[in-house]
Amino acid sequence: MTTSSEKTPGWLDWYADPSRPRFRLPEGAVDAHCHVFGPGAEFPYAPERKYTPCDASKEQLFALRDHLGFARNVVVQATCHGADNSAMVDALRASGGLARGVATVRPDVSDAELRELHEAGVRGVRFNFVKRLVDAAPRQDLLDVVERIAPYGWHVVVYFEAADLADLRDFFLSIRVPVVVDHMGRPDVAEDPDGPEFGAFLDFMRARPDIWCKVSCPERLSVSGPPALGGERSAYRDVVPFARRVVEEFPDRVLWGTDWPHPNLTGHMPDDGLLVDFVPCVAPTPELRHKLLVDNPMRLYWPDAG
Numbered sequence: 001m002t003t004s005s006e007k008t009p010g011w012l013d014w015y016a017d018p019s020r021p022r023f024r025l026p027e028g029a030v031d032a033h034c035h036v037f038g039p040g041a042e043f044p045y046a047p048e049r050k051y052t053p054c055d056a057s058k059e060q061l062f063a064l065r066d067h068l069g070f071a072r073n074v075v076v077q078a079t080c081h082g083a084d085n086s087a088m089v090d091a092l093r094a095s096g097g098l099a100r101g102v103a104t105v106r107p108d109v110s111d112a113e114l115r116e117l118h119e120a121g122v123r124g125v126r127f128n129f130v131k132r133l134v135d136a137a138p139r140q141d142l143l144d145v146v147e148r149i150a151p152y153g154w155h156v157v158v159y160f161e162a163a164d165l166a167d168l169r170d171f172f173l174s175i176r177v178p179v180v181v182d183h184m185g186r187p188d189v190a191e192d193p194d195g196p197e198f199g200a201f202l203d204f205m206r207a208r209p210d211i212w213c214k215v216s217c218p219e220r221l222s223v224s225g226p227p228a229l230g231g232e233r234s235a236y237r238d239v240v241p242f243a244r245r246v247v248e249e250f251p252d253r254v255l256w257g258t259d260w261p262h263p264n265l266t267g268h269m270p271d272d273g274l275l276v277d278f279v280p281c282v283a284p285t286p287e288l289r290h291k292l293l294v295d296n297p298m299r300l301y302w303p304d305a306g
């Protein structure tokens, strides 16, 4: 429980004046992982949150979208808002159909609430297993949520640490709707991409054709790569072999997102323009980039569009 409304000490604010990416995003590109925070005065942060962020409004998110050259957003419910989806839903409703959402719901969510979320543009729920972000929810509760959302055609987004995959794998495989993994399951990029830890992740991806992966958050995963700051256009080199491996083996079920406003970064805050310049490093051909940025997110979030 966090009662203070003060921003968590050490927290870095999002980058205020991002550069324009040198890499031109393909037309119709989707930022498939980003958040809104509050503003806290309008959408208070959840009492059970583990951190208090800086505000990051829908207007600021949409301005970034336009500046970077994205056409659409997928707004993922951030843990600091708990299961109160109001800020995220408010962003979806204001987007004129250009944003879809991923919500957090409890097993006792009513059908009326689910219908309302669906109408607003929610297409999935998020299950979070990162201990610094949430207290663990009972797995049966999560399976009950799956039963509630399955009739809407939604998927489940999962966020976990690589070390926990062995314990979570069977549970994930028992989820009877598509599963989308946040941030590549947080590999330790100091390890060998051909080693057992990442091998276990790739093996998990192979277990079912409807397991997707966001090759996002190099700024979180990088150990040695230079940060996307100060004009650095080859940032996060140590993450590239991992992300590229996933993109090349599973080109039709990968997604990419900025993760703006980058919760819980304390070491450095990336220039989002330079972060976009990371994309061609992990998706080296125009065909792979089009799948990653346009075809795949459109199939998952806007299946009825054009």
Ligand SMILES: O=C(O)c1cc(C(=O)O)oc(=O)c1
Binding pocket: 077, 078, 079, 080, 133, 182, 220, 259, 263, 264
């Ligand atoms: O690694 C993180 O700290 C983080 C946190 C959240 C959240 O608080 O929802 O979302 C993310 O995608 C990543």
